Amino acid sequence: MPPFPSVELLEDARGAAVVVVRGQLDVESAVRVRRELVAHLAGRALSSLEIDARGLERGDMSGMVILHELRSGVFTQGVRGPVVGLRPELEKLLVAFPSDETLRRVEAGPPELNVAEEVGVATLSVLRDARTQITFLGSVTQAVTDAARNPRRTRFAEALRILDDAGANALPIVSLVSVLTGFVIAFESVQPLARFGAQIFIADTIGIAMARELGPIMTAIVLAGRSGTAFAAELGTMKINEELDALRTMGLDPIRFLVIQRIAATTALTPILTAYSIVAGIAGGAIVMRTIGFSSAAIRNELLSAVRASDVAFGIGKALVFGSLVGAVGCLRGLETGEGERAVGRSATRAVVASIVLIIVVDAIFSVLGYVLRT
Amino acid sequence: MSGRGGEAAVVVDGVAVGWDATVIQRDLSFEVRCGEVFGILGGSGSGKSTLLKAMFGLHPLLRGRILLEGDDLAAARGAARGRLLRRFGVMFQSGALLGSLTVLENVRLPLDEFTDLDDAERELVALAKLDQVGLCPAARKLPGELSGGMQKRVAIARAMALDPGILFLDEPSAGLDPITSAEIDALVCALSRGFGITSVIVTHELPSIFAVIDRCVLLDGEAQTIIAEGRPADLRDHSTDPRVLRFFRRETEQGASVP
Numbered sequence: 001m002p003p004f005p006s007v008e009l010l011e012d013a014r015g016a017a018v019v020v021v022r023g024q025l026d027v028e029s030a031v032r033v034r035r036e037l038v039a040h041l042a043g044r045a046l047s048s049l050e051i052d053a054r055g056l057e058r059g060d061m062s063g064m065v066i067l068h069e070l071r072s073g074v075f076t077q078g079v080r081g082p083v084v085g086l087r088p089e090l091e092k093l094l095v096a097f098p099s100d101e102t103l104r105r106v107e108a109g110p111p112e113l114n115v116a117e118e119v120g121v122a123t124l125s126v127l128r129d130a131r132t133q134i135t136f137l138g139s140v141t142q143a144v145t146d147a148a149r150n151p152r153r154t155r156f157a158e159a160l161r162i163l164d165d166a167g168a169n170a171l172p173i174v175s176l177v178s179v180l181t182g183f184v185i186a187f188e189s190v191q192p193l194a195r196f197g198a199q200i201f202i203a204d205t206i207g208i209a210m211a212r213e214l215g216p217i218m219t220a221i222v223l224a225g226r227s228g229t230a231f232a233a234e235l236g237t238m239k240i241n242e243e244l245d246a247l248r249t250m251g252l253d254p255i256r257f258l259v260i261q262r263i264a265a266t267t268a269l270t271p272i273l274t275a276y277s278i279v280a281g282i283a284g285g286a287i288v289m290r291t292i293g294f295s296s297a298a299i300r301n302e303l304l305s306a307v308r309a310s311d312v313a314f315g316i317g318k319a320l321v322f323g324s325l326v327g328a329v330g331c332l333r334g335l336e337t338g339e340g341e342r343a344v345g346r347s348a349t350r351a352v353v354a355s356i357v358l359i360i361v362v363d364a365i366f367s368v369l370g371y372v373l374r375t
Numbered sequence: 376m377s378g379r380g381g382e383a384a385v386v387v388d389g390v391a392v393g394w395d396a397t398v399i400q401r402d403l404s405f406e407v408r409c410g411e412v413f414g415i416l417g418g419s420g421s422g423k424s425t426l427l428k429a430m431f432g433l434h435p436l437l438r439g440r441i442l443l444e445g446d447d448l449a450a451a452r453g454a455a456r457g458r459l460l461r462r463f464g465v466m467f468q469s470g471a472l473l474g475s476l477t478v479l480e481n482v483r484l485p486l487d488e489f490t491d492l493d494d495a496e497r498e499l500v501a502l503a504k505l506d507q508v509g510l511c512p513a514a515r516k517l518p519g520e521l522s523g524g525m526q527k528r529v530a531i532a533r534a535m536a537l538d539p540g541i542l543f544l545d546e547p548s549a550g551l552d553p554i555t556s557a558e559i560d561a562l563v564c565a566l567s568r569g570f571g572i573t574s575v576i577v578t579h580e581l582p583s584i585f586a587v588i589d590r591c592v593l594l595d596g597e598a599q600t601i602i603a604e605g606r607p608a609d610l611r612d613h614s615t616d617p618r619v620l621r622f623f624r625r626e627t628e629q630g631a632s633v634p
Contacts, residue, residue, distance in 0.1 A: 026538075027489070027490050027537065027538070030490070030491075030492060030496075031491040031492065034493075060537075060538035061500050061503060061504070061538050062486065062490050062492060062496075062500055062537070062538065065492065065496045065499050065500050065503075066496070068499065069496065069499075089570075089571070092569060092570060093538075093570075096503050096506065096507055097499065097502075097503045097506075098502050098503055098505075098506040098511050102506055102511050103502065103511070105511065105512045106502070106511060106512055106514045106515060107512050107513065107514075107515060107516070108515060109477060109515035109516065110517075339519070340474060340519055341474070342474060342475075
């Protein structure tokens with residue numbers, strides 16, 4: 001059983017007070033001691049203060065802070081007083097509290113920016129971003145030209161590894177997402193089309209939507225989430241571990257060594273995955289059509305008459321652009337990684353956000369171009 | 376603060392550590408006495424950091440038990456485990472300060488979580504701890520703005536926030552220049568001699584070993600167990616085991632001494 005803390009106040013007629021603290025004063029008992037001190041001392045006008053700590057047996061820093069406050073006048077309206085009779089090991093704890101002089105030397109934290117400064121900082125960072133993006137585009141173009149001229153010095157093994165990781169391993173999730181998308185669209189179309197007795201046109205809806213829009217978009221978004229972030233994290237970690245610096249000092253350009261393989265892999269992959277996604281989505285729709293009573297032959301005939309080769313070509317052409325975008329953005333964000341471990345996470349997030357935004361923007365451009373070219 | 380003298384602060388009893396099926400170290404038994412600076416020494420990959428992590432409960436034991444001031448951390452559950460965790464502090468090799476909090480907030484963290492003191496009092500205690508490691512002026516900075524040595528000193532201050540009886544330090548001088556690492560050594564010495572804190576240090580830096588460590592065990596990666604125990608200077612001067620001599624005299628396998 002640890003010694004119980006107790007506080008006693010001895011005060012003479014002139015207001016000279018002696019506070020006697022006994023027992024233990026540690027993290028467990030500190031709050032109780034403070035409550036007693038406040039109860040004894042609140043509202044009293046003392047002329048002088050002395051703290052008798054001879055009876056104090058044990059304590060730690062969290063307890064001594066109460067004693068420190070007492071002697072600094074926190075409980076006594078500013079009347080300060082010495083601590084007497086403290087055991088040497090506790091005295092060591094009490095003297096460890098920083099003096100007012102030391103506390104004045106605590107430097108201020110980073111200054112807060114005002115609105116004008118924040119606007120300035122944001123503008124500069126947008127400009128700097130644009131600059132790095134243009135530089136990056138140039139470097140990639142140069143590296144690709146170099147690689148085409150010296151195919152022997154390009155590491156194709158790296159590209160194969162990425163093809164495997166970003167392509168083959170992405171099949172299950174692309175399948176799931178595409179089948180369900182086709183399934184849901186077909187399901188949602190059943191009732192509106194039934195009002196006109198036109199359920200057979202579900203096949204047209206699914207076929208055109210998957211081929212022109214959803215196949216490439218879904219594939220690109222899955223790729224951005226899986227591989228774009230992976231590139232950013234991978235290159236970001238390499239940057240933090242100084243691996244990129246090591247490559248540069250050996251005279252190897254990280255863009256030629258690491259980036260173009262990744263961009264090539266995603267560019268080559270996306271059309272294949274997209275074709276697969278289109279088929280999977282249509283299969284998802286076909287399941288719904290079969291369950292509401294259409295024969296396989298009817299579905300096939302309707303699809304073949306609705307979806308033209310140009311629709312599929314349009315979708316796959318878009319996928320080619322999306323793939324290179326996702327690869328390039330992932331690598332760029334990875335190379336741009338700042339200092340510190342958390343920078344890697346931030347790069348991965350920026351990679352996926354930028355990729356998805358760019359995919360949608362480019363998709364819109366394609367739609368407008370497609371419309372203009374047809375009319 | 377706990378009593379001291381000859382009794383054991385940490386008892387390691389027949390312990391084996393490793394990863395899943397791979398045993399790194401076996402048959403480890405030793406005691407760390409109250410108030411001493413105890414060293415766990417050994418070459419790279421000998422499992423000394425794994426043993427340290429096992430001592431404060433971050434790594435499961437394959438066999439045996441470890442007592443901290445008489446209590447078995449592995450067997451403690453719930454509130455009892457929480458109380459036991461507050462009786463020791465840990466300084467990780469990298470410092471492991473939370474990067475989004477200021478230095479002061481890092482040191483305050485255990486106080487905020489485990490004490491009922493006022494805001495101002497917690498701040499004062501945290502500042503006192505920072506003052507003990509000489510970093511009061513940097514209290515409002517972020518860890519990223521400090522040098523490696525300063526970060527380690529802040530990590531020591533944080534480990535000490537709740538006045539633990541035992542301090543575990545994982546390679547306190549790794550990656551520091553000789554002067555900074557001597558400063559860390561002096562700090563560990565001051566805390567141990569001045570406040571009676573028991574320290575358990577993992578290191579392989581010879582200058583640190585001879586400067587601060589009272590007693591040590593030497594782990595060997597090949598033998599997979601303790602090959603020597605005692606005072607570092609005694610082991611260097613009186614051991615007959617060639618492996619021990621190689622470690623303390625910085626000799627290569629072939630016996631060539633590297634000054």
